[in-house]
Amino acid sequence: MHRNAALRVVRVLREHGHEALLVGGCVRDLLLGRDPADYDVATSATPDKVMQIFPQTYAVGAQFGVVLVPLKALGDDGRGHIEVATFRSDGAYLDGRHPDSVRYTTSARHDVERRDFTINGLLLDPLSAHPNTPHGEVLDYVEGLRDLERGVVRTIGNPEQRFAEDKLRMLRAIRFAARFGYTIDAETAEAIRRLASQIHQVSCERIRDELSKMLTEGRARRAFQLLDETGLLREVLPEITRMKGVQQPPQFHPEGDVFVHTLLLLENLPAGCSLTLAWGALLHDVGKPATFRRAPDRIRFDGHVEIGVRIAEDILGRLRFSNRDRDQIIALVNNHMRFADVRKMKDSTFKRFVRLAEFDEHLELHRLDCLASHGSLDLYDYTRERLAAIPAGAVRPAPLINGHDLIAAGYTPGPRFSEILAAVEDAQLEGTITTRDEALKFAATNFPPNYNKSS
Numbered sequence: 013m014h015r016n017a018a019l020r021v022v023r024v025l026r027e028h029g030h031e032a033l034l035v036g037g038c039v040r041d042l043l044l045g046r047d048p049a050d051y052d053v054a055t056s057a058t059p060d061k062v063m064q065i066f067p068q069t070y071a072v073g074a075q076f077g078v079v080l081v082p083l084k085a086l087g088d089d090g091r092g093h094i095e096v097a098t099f100r101s102d103g104a105y106l107d108g109r110h111p112d113s114v115r116y117t118t119s120a121r122h123d124v125e126r127r128d129f130t131i132n133g134l135l136l137d138p139l140s141a142h143p144n145t146p147h148g149e150v151l152d153y154v155e156g157l158r159d160l161e162r163g164v165v166r167t168i169g170n171p172e173q174r175f176a177e178d179k180l181r182m183l184r185a186i187r188f189a190a191r192f193g194y195t196i197d198a199e200t201a202e203a204i205r206r207l208a209s210q211i212h213q214v215s216c217e218r219i220r221d222e223l224s225k226m227l228t229e230g231r232a233r234r235a236f237q238l239l240d241e242t243g244l245l246r247e248v249l250p251e252i253t254r255m256k257g258v259q260q261p262p263q264f265h266p267e268g269d270v271f272v273h274t275l276l277l278l279e280n281l282p283a284g285c286s287l288t289l290a291w292g293a294l295l296h297d298v299g300k301p302a303t304f305r306r307a308p309d310r311i312r313f314d315g316h317v318e319i320g321v322r323i324a325e326d327i328l329g330r331l332r333f334s335n336r337d338r339d340q341i342i343a344l345v346n347n348h349m350r351f352a353d354v355r356k357m358k359d360s361t362f363k364r365f366v367r368l369a370e371f372d373e374h375l376e377l378h379r380l381d382c383l384a385s386h387g388s389l390d391l392y393d394y395t396r397e398r399l400a401a402i403p404a405g406a407v408r409p410a411p412l413i414n415g416h417d418l419i420a421a422g423y424t425p426g427p428r429f430s431e432i433l434a435a436v437e438d439a440q441l442e443g444t445i446t447t448r449d450e451a452l453k454f455a456a457t458n459f460p461p462n463y464n465k466s467s
Contacts, residue, residue, distance in 0.1 A: 014094075017086040018051035019138050021066075021094050026139070028065055030057035033120060033151065034136040035097070036127070042136065042147045043160060044192070052095045054135065056118045062096050069096075076100075077114055099123035121153045128174060128181045129188065130156040130166050159197075165189045166197035175207050180214045182207065182244060183222040190226060190235035201242060208243035219248055220331035227290035230283025233275045236294075251323055252294065254301040261310040265385045270300045276384035288337055289373045292344030293380060295324045299345075321346050340370055344377055351378045351391050354398075360441035363407050366399050412440055412451035421452055422461040432459045 018034060025032035032055040038048035055062065059079050063069045068085040070093070072078070077098035083090050100114045101122050117123065124133045135151035150157065154168045165188050167174040167181070175181050182204045189196045196204070211219070226235035236252070239245035246253045255271035267273055277293050299320025303313045324345045328338045350365060357365065368374055379392045399407075413436060415429050423429070432455055439445045445454050 014051055014083065014088060014090060014092070015048075015138075017081075017083050017088040018053060018094050020086050021053050021081055021096060022138060024065060025053070025055050025057055025062075025096075028057070028061070030055050030061065031099075031118070031120065032057070034138050034148075035124075035134070036132050039134040039136040039150070040131050040156075040160065043134070043150070043157075050092065050095070052097065054097050054099060054120065054123055056099055056120075057096075058098050058116055062098070066096075077116060097123075101126050120151065124153050125168060127168055128178070128184065130154045130159045130168055131164075131188070132156075133168050163192065163194040164197050165192075165194050165200065167200050167203070171197075171200040171203035172207065175203055179207070179210050180218055180222065182211060182242070183214075183219065183248075186235055186238045186242065186244065187222060187226050187229070189238055190231040191229050193231070193234070196238065196242075204242040204244065208247050211244060211247050216330060216332050220333065223248065223331075224287050224290070227278070227281065227294060228283070228285055228287060230281070232278035232281045232290065232294075236275060236278060249327065251298050251301075251327060255297070258301045258304055259311055260300075261312075263310070267385060270297050273297065273384050277380050280380050280383055286373065288340040288344065288370070289376060291328075291333075291337075291341045292348075292373065292377050295320065295327065295341065296345050296348045296377060296381065298323045298327070317346060317349050340373070343368060344374060347374055348377055348381060351395065354391055354395050358442060360438040362398065363402070363441045366395075367408055406441075409440060412436060412445065412448050413455070417448070417452065418455065421456065423455075424461075428459070435459070 018038070022032040022034065032053055034042075034051060035054040036052045038051045041048040057065070059077055062079050062081075066079075066081045066085060068082055070080040070082070072080055077100045079096050080093040081096055082093050086094065099117045099120055099122065101117055120135055124135065127133045133152075133154045134156040135153075136148050137151070138148040140149040141147060159166050165185050167185075185196055185200060185204060188194065226232060226239075229235075236245065239248070240253070240256075252271070252274070255274055256269065258270040260268070260270060260273065265273055267276055274294065274297060277296075281290055281293055297316065297320065299316035299318070299322075300313045302319050302323070303316040305312045305314060321342055324342055325338075328341060333341070347365075347368060354362065354365070375392065375395060378395075379389060382389055382392060411433070414433070415425065418429060418432065419425060423432075435458060436445070436451050436455055439454055440451070445451050
């Protein structure tokens with residue numbers, strides 16, 4: 013349906029005497045047989061003309077010649093928009109991200125020449141489609157079709173100039189190469205290596221978003237190998253680089269060092285996995301380099317979870333994750349070793365464990381962790397079977413008593429209420445008490461009203 017909306021934009025612009033073509037990623041994806049996530053239109057019409065033709069347009073990027081036409085204004089029931097950009101050439105990129113000025117042009121070729129990569133610089137006339145060109149006529153001024161056929165990510169023009177203009181393009185080159193299984197053109201890769209240290213001119217939020225896409229598009233291992241090979245990894249995530257060469261006990265980790273283990277785990281992340289699971293997978297062993305120790309019996313990483321939590325907090329804070337995502341990723345790092353004790357857990361401990369928010373992510377991280385090391389899924393299978401055997405509602409049952417009940421029973425309100433109620437809940441989860449009267453009796457027996465823990 014979005015394609016129909018884009019065709020309507022092209023058709024209407026042409027009816028008003030303007031040139032209009034599909035451009036960028038949507039053209040690339042159509043030619044690769046992929047379903048584009050969105051459609052962009054390039055046109056000779058200036059932003060004010062576009063806004064006259066489509067009155068409901070959002071002028072969010074008009075200073076760069078970009079306006080958005082809502083899908084609903086085009087008869088599409090979906091959310092979103094069609095981006096319409098005026099043909100332009102850019103002024104200087106003084107901040108390493110955005111041009112300080114733009115000059116509108118009537119030349120589609122000039123517009124393409126200021127874009128990032130050849131595979132993203134293809135133009136398509138969708139209204140000229142016929143059996144021999146089902147998507148329409150392709151206009152290729154930068155040998156993008158050749159690079160699509162060869163499977164190469166290459167900048168348009170001089171790579172150092174393209175990256176100097178916009179440092180984010182270095183990360184985008186990695187992401188596209190990983191996503192499509194392409195190689196990076198030798199000159200393009202060398203330019204990334206020379207300019208990698210300048211990636212810090214890009215905002216932390218944009219770096220976070222690019223890394224998150226790499227982690228969740230199904231080619232995370234390849235993406236992080238390319239980040240490492242180009243020198244970008246040590247710039248954006250030096251904590252991951254430090255995993256390289258950190259040996260592990262071969263009886264538990266026959267696959268190799270911590271970096272290799274992490275890459276193997278990333279390789280098994282499916283396309284479309286949650287952002288929090290992906291980052292939890294990347295960071296779960298981030299505390300190991302700092303805690304490596306050769307003990308008489310074997311290599312050990314004592315306290316690597318606690319250290320890993322602190323390092324992960326630093327990374328997530330630096331990249332400005334939302335509180336919700338941060339809390340879940342930290343929880344994944346903090347709890348990933350608890351599966352080792354799952355067979356020994358009391359019922360109450362086990363039920364509290366599986367009550368963790370998004371427990372399915374904890375379970376999936378454990379599965380991926382096992383597959384990337386010793387390969388045994390015994391504890392994973394045991395956890396699933398034990399969880400399945402618990403009656404519905406027994407993991408998080410309604411409390412048998414509350415603070416008001418304790419006050420009515422003669423207890424003075426205070427900090428110990430939480431201790432008493434937690435002990436009552438444990439007994440309830442263990443199945444030793446099941447009624448309100450039994451809960452009050454349990455409290456009176458174990459925590460009499462005059463009970464004082466400090467005495």
